[in-house]
Amino acid sequence: MSTRLAIVPSPDVSEAAGNALRVAFATGDRRRIDQHFGSTDGFLMYLVTAEGHALAEAVRFSATDQDGKEDKLAERIAALDGCAAVYVQAVGSSAIQRLLANGVQPIKVPPGLPVAKALTDLKKEIADSRTPWIVRALKVRKDPSRFKSMTMEEWDE
Numbered sequence: 001m002s003t004r005l006a007i008v009p010s011p012d013v014s015e016a017a018g019n020a021l022r023v024a025f026a027t028g029d030r031r032r033i034d035q036h037f038g039s040t041d042g043f044l045m046y047l048v049t050a051e052g053h054a055l056a057e058a059v060r061f062s063a064t065d066q067d068g069k070e071d072k073l074a075e076r077i078a079a080l081d082g083c084a085a086v087y088v089q090a091v092g093s094s095a096i097q098r099l100l101a102n103g104v105q106p107i108k109v110p111p112g113l114p115v116a117k118a119l120t121d122l123k124k125e126i127a128d129s130r131t132p133w134i135v136r137a138l139k140v141r142k143d144p145s146r147f148k149s150m151t152m153e154e155w156d157e
Helices: 011-019 072-079 093-101 115-128 132-142 146-152
Strands: 002-006 021-026 042-048 053-061 085-088 105-108
Touching (some): 021 132, 042 115, 053 072
Parallel strands (some): 021 085
16 A cells, blocks of 8 residues: 655746656655665655756555565556656566566666755756657657557558
């Protein structure tokens, strides 16, 4: 079971949300990226553009979700719905495969990296537009209905 707190975005963030990346940070203290993906206490999720960022949501997992649960990864991956990436201190190979299959880029960072520093660096990367996962994520954000038009076309086999 998890607890979620969604933040109502300010008008300037809601207007930019179409071009913003939703990114999660695995954190226990809400200041540093200090958690392993599979056993994280929770996530902070931000909307990030080259110009700025805003907290969008905070997710906290209960202690019963930690040890002994057969598939605790499923709840963590589900919590990342809509996220382009998740910043973690560590992540296992099976979690990496499942995250990528769900369109979430796992990003391993040095232990204790401040969330504020990661956000500053990410804004620069978005402005630079050369990091492959960012380019892919922004392309998907620009046209989320790109597959809908394909389903309307007639296909011959």
